[in-house]
Amino acid sequence: xxxxxxxxxxxxxxxxxxxxxxxxxxxxxxxxxxxxxxxxxxxxxxxxxxxxxxxxxxxxxxxxxxxxxxxxxxxxxxxxxxxxxxxxxxxxxxxxxxxxxxxxxxxxxxxxxxxxxxxxxxxxxxxxxxxxxxxxxxxxxxxxxxxxxxxxxxxxxxxxxxxxxxxxxxxxxxxxxxxxxxxxxxxxxxxxxxxxxxxxxxxxxxxxxxxxxxxxxxxxxxxxxxxxxxxxxxxxxxxxxxxxxxxxxxxxxxxxxxxxxxxxxxxxxxxxxxxxxxxxxx
Amino acid sequence: xxxxxxxxxxxxxxxxxxxxxxxxxxxxxxxxxxxxxxxxxxxxxxxxxxxxxxxxxxxxxxxxxxxxxxxxxxxxxxxxxxxxxxxxxxxxxxxxxxxxxxxxxxxxxxxxxxxxxxxxxxxxxxxxxxxxxxxxxxxxxxxxxxxxxxxxxxxxxxxxxxxxxxxxxxxxxxxxxxxxxxxxxxxxxxxxxxxxxxxxxxxxxxxxxxxxxxxxxxxxxxxxxxxxxxxxxxxxxxxxxxxxxxxxxxxxxxxxxxxxxxxxxxxxxxxxxxxxxxxxxx
Numbered sequence: 001x002x003x004x005x006x007x008x009x010x011x012x013x014x015x016x017x018x019x020x021x022x023x024x025x026x027x028x029x030x031x032x033x034x035x036x037x038x039x040x041x042x043x044x045x046x047x048x049x050x051x052x053x054x055x056x057x058x059x060x061x062x063x064x065x066x067x068x069x070x071x072x073x074x075x076x077x078x079x080x081x082x083x084x085x086x087x088x089x090x091x092x093x094x095x096x097x098x099x100x101x102x103x104x105x106x107x108x109x110x111x112x113x114x115x116x117x118x119x120x121x122x123x124x125x126x127x128x129x130x131x132x133x134x135x136x137x138x139x140x141x142x143x144x145x146x147x148x149x150x151x152x153x154x155x156x157x158x159x160x161x162x163x164x165x166x167x168x169x170x171x172x173x174x175x176x177x178x179x180x181x182x183x184x185x186x187x188x189x190x191x192x193x194x195x196x197x198x199x200x201x202x203x204x205x206x207x208x209x210x211x212x213x214x215x216x217x218x219x220x221x222x223x224x225x226x227x228x229x230x231x232x233x234x235x236x237x238x239x240x241x242x243x244x245x246x247x248x249x250x251x252x253x254x255x256x257x258x259x260x261x262x263x264x265x266x267x268x269x270x271x272x273x274x275x276x277x278x279x280x281x282x
Numbered sequence: 283x284x285x286x287x288x289x290x291x292x293x294x295x296x297x298x299x300x301x302x303x304x305x306x307x308x309x310x311x312x313x314x315x316x317x318x319x320x321x322x323x324x325x326x327x328x329x330x331x332x333x334x335x336x337x338x339x340x341x342x343x344x345x346x347x348x349x350x351x352x353x354x355x356x357x358x359x360x361x362x363x364x365x366x367x368x369x370x371x372x373x374x375x376x377x378x379x380x381x382x383x384x385x386x387x388x389x390x391x392x393x394x395x396x397x398x399x400x401x402x403x404x405x406x407x408x409x410x411x412x413x414x415x416x417x418x419x420x421x422x423x424x425x426x427x428x429x430x431x432x433x434x435x436x437x438x439x440x441x442x443x444x445x446x447x448x449x450x451x452x453x454x455x456x457x458x459x460x461x462x463x464x465x466x467x468x469x470x471x472x473x474x475x476x477x478x479x480x481x482x483x484x485x486x487x488x489x490x491x492x493x494x495x496x497x498x499x500x501x502x503x504x505x506x507x508x509x510x511x512x513x514x515x516x517x518x519x520x521x522x523x524x525x526x527x528x529x530x531x532x533x534x535x536x537x538x539x540x541x542x543x544x545x546x547x548x549x550x551x552x553x554x555x556x557x558x559x560x561x562x563x564x
Contacts, residue, residue: 120489124559140486169486182480183487187495190472192555193527197520198464204422204451205465206562207402209498213469216491217559221552225545228535228552232543236536238479239528245475246525253510254518261514263507270503270510273474277406277499280488 003027003160007061009034009054009076011041013123014093015067016131019046021164024133032057041128058083063160065117066092071226074103081112091117091157095180096230097144097173105148115153116144116173118180119166124218137165144173181234186242188224189235191217245269285309285442289343291316291336291358293323295405296375297349298413301328303446306415314339323410340365345442348374353508356385363394373399373439377462378512379426379455387430397435398426398455400462401448406500419447426455463516468524470506471517473499527551 006028008015015033019041022028033047034057041047051057054076058064064080066073073094080090090113094100101116108114121139123130141161145154158168171179195217198206228235252265288310290297297315301323304310315329316339323329333339336358340346346362348355355376362372372395376382379398386396403421405412423443427436440450453461477499480488510517534547 120487122489122491124491139489142487179484179487183484183492184489187476187492189531190476190528191495192552193524193531194469194472195555195558196551197523197527198558200558200561202461202465203558203562205402205424205461207404207421207466209404210465210469211562212494212497213473214555214559215494217552217555219552219556221549221556224552225549228548229543229545232535236532239532239535241479242475243525243528243532245479246472246521246528249471249475250518250521250525253514253521261511263511266510267503267507269478270474270499270501270506273477273496273499274501274503276477276480276482276485277496279482280485280493 002029003062005030005032005061005063007032007034007057007064007080008067009057009064009080010067010069011035011038011046011128012067012126013128013130014119014121014135015065016041016044016046016128017121017133017135018065018067018093018164020131020133021136025163025165027160027163028063032061034058044128044131046128046131054079055083058088061088063156064088064090066090066094069223069226070094070096070100070230074100074107077104077114078107081108081114087113089153089156089160090114091143091153091160093117093119095184095227097142097176099230101144101146101173105146108149110148111150113150113153115149115157116146117157117161118142118144118176119161120184124216126220126223134165136161139166141166141168142176143168143170144176145170146173177231178234181231181238185227185231185235186238188216188219189228189239190242191215284311285344287312287314287343287345289314289316289339289346289362290349291339291346291362292349292351293317293320293328293410294349294408295410295412296401296403296417297347298323298326298328298410299403299415299417300347300349300446302413302415303418307445307447309442309445310345314343316340326410326413328410328413336361337365340370343370345438346370346372348372348376351505351508352376352378352382352512356382356389359386359396360389363390363396369395371435371438371442372396373435373442375399375401377466377509379424379458381512383426383428383455387428390431392430393432395432395435397431397439398428399439399443400424400426400458401443402466406498408502408505416447418443421448423448423450424458425450425452426458427452428455459513460516463513463520467509467513467517468520470498470501471510471521472524473497
């Protein structure tokens, strides 16, 4: 695949990694970045051109990837469709899909060349200085096509992500959001709660187990607040289930009717957990 | 420091790492392993001698480190004190301390050369094949001396751990248990709950964030059940606080009085979490 002109709106960790991978794999002839501060990305040689404004960047683009925070994606994608050619593919990398896609269905005309996307790759770090040319290698990219939009958008986006090394899975926006509530948003929330409740005097005692379990709590609070708000009902539903499971643990640790913990129940919960952990592979 | 004879009871990940580090740093002249199956440790050249029984191993030992599962430590340490010389130092690596130390106070005579210990190092893996010669380098080792035991036990154990590359911190057994409830046991419980509730059809969508957050859930359920049971009240107390914090998140995600999530509260919780995360350093 060769894209004559690729525009990346928001050149942070994900946008920067797309630029690096597209360059290294010769997926794009020309890479244009859009954003308020492209100093680092320019110095890294990620971009051939850069603009503060969307219009001059998108005008000639064949593919536009919107990598802004989730609460700006719908607005930017809408403008990109308006500024681009009719066959310019517009897609995004947002961690939520239903709010964004439904917003665009209501704003874009039928047959517009848009498809929602979410690469399941990233880090708790932000910024192009953490971009990684191999970020998408063998990683899953979820695409969430909708019949309101051009039928070939999903195939073109799939070809694009495969050319960056990714594997593509297609889901509805709603399926996506329910899934990532459990695989990403709820773990993030729990990691944040654990990190938030650690008193300063115990920081020195936090070893690798604590650090791994709470690593994602290093993510940007503003970015993640937007994600949480866009997927709030699915996360709240998952949280209720998690709290029920934690209450089972709590009852087993300190049973009302006994001074002795219920070892069998604890071991059963830990065994179920390990079975799932091991099934994930390394 | 040179220990003429070091005995390690239970040569798994921790015991094996002690053997490797003691050998590589020339901390011990002779290393004896005790355990039911020492095949791997012998093949790795970790040990100079090996026994299934405690007595022949401990008889000549200057230092005995008990690295069995926590529910066997008190019994083994008691036997080791009985079989060793009066000046044989007996210590352990258990993840809980109060139950073990109190048990030994009730069984050992005053002035016995014992001190409880817990290296804050490890992995979700088990077995000597995962032993790591550098496991203790710059890692914190908590020692929990008690005035019932010989006064020089803590200094000798501290010198031993420093010679393996570790840093030593002294706490009471109860302080230790309350601290690790928050830094290790509660994170383990939460990671297990997250792993346990992931449906099989979503395994493919679990990316690095999920894997990091739930890594410790790969730990051995039997070992961890024993740890949870020995520290059940402190963990239950921490769990109650965690559930209160999760309820705050839940109320903010899906407020009773509104269809719109409470973004300010979510962002505040995530900001507190990130502050603690960042304060831990990398």
